[in-house]
Amino acid sequence: MRRIEEKKQRGFLRMGWGSVTNARFEIKPMDLDFSGYDTIVLCMPVWADKPACPARTFLRDARLDGKKVHLLISTGGGEIDKPVAVAAADLAKKNATVGVTARVIAGFGRKYASDGELEQAGREFAAKVKGAGS
Ligand SMILES: Cc1cc2nc3c(=O)[nH]c(=O)nc-3n(C[C@H](O)[C@H](O)[C@H](O)COP(=O)(O)O)c2cc1C
Numbered sequence: 001m002r003r004i005e006e007k008k009q010r011g012f013l014r015m016g017w018g019s020v021t022n023a024r025f026e027i028k029p030m031d032l033d034f035s036g037y038d039t040i041v042l043c044m045p046v047w048a049d050k051p052a053c054p055a056r057t058f059l060r061d062a063r064l065d066g067k068k069v070h071l072l073i074s075t076g077g078g079e080i081d082k083p084v085a086v087a088a089a090d091l092a093k094k095n096a097t098v099g100v101t102a103r104v105i106a107g108f109g110r111k112y113a114s115d116g117e118l119e120q121a122g123r124e125f126a127a128k129v130k131g132a133g134s
Contacts, residue, residue, distance in 0.1 A: 002030055004044075006054045018053045024060070025053035032062040040064065041129060042087075043072045043122075045106070049082045051090075059090040068099040070132075072125045074118075076108025100125070100132050 007026040010018070018025055034040055044055035051059065051073075059069075069091060073080045080103045088098045104121040106113050113121070 016048045019047035019050045027054050027057050041070045046075045046083045050086045064096040065094045067096045070099040070129045071101045074106035
């Protein structure tokens with residue numbers, strides 16, 4: 001499991017505005033070659049109805065050509081149709097597609113779900129991905 005980390009910390013307004021304007025937030029260097037992987041799961045939060053900027057940098061830069069990427073999306077309560085569509089459009093540019101998707105309501109400002117509930121959501125999602133066959 002790898003963690004996508006921003007190079008620079010930003011406040012709420014910059015994060016939200018960055019998402020609205022499709023800004024590229026730099027992420028810390030990581031291995032972005034997924035050619036040897038069959039199953040790829042991206043866990044990401046929603047910012048302003050889109051994948052969070054660091055997740056979008058990943059979607060744009062990772063070598064995911066021809067891959068199916070499963071998305072576990074945390075929100076403050078919002079739906080995930082729009083962020084899934086944005087991720088699908090980013091992936092389509094490299095002939096990659098979105099696989100299984102699920103939403104977990106994690107909280108907005110204040111934590112909504114306990115760590116145990118988040119872990120349970122992760123386990124349920126893993127079972128769903130397994131059931132879908134890579
Ligand atoms: C800048 C910003 C914008 C957000 N926009 C939305 C939104 O449009 N819809 C929503 O349901 N939650 C929104 N959220 C809440 C996040 O999705 C939520 O805090 C996140 O999923 C929690 O995961 P984390 O603790 O890993 O950040 C936003 C949060 C931030 C920081």
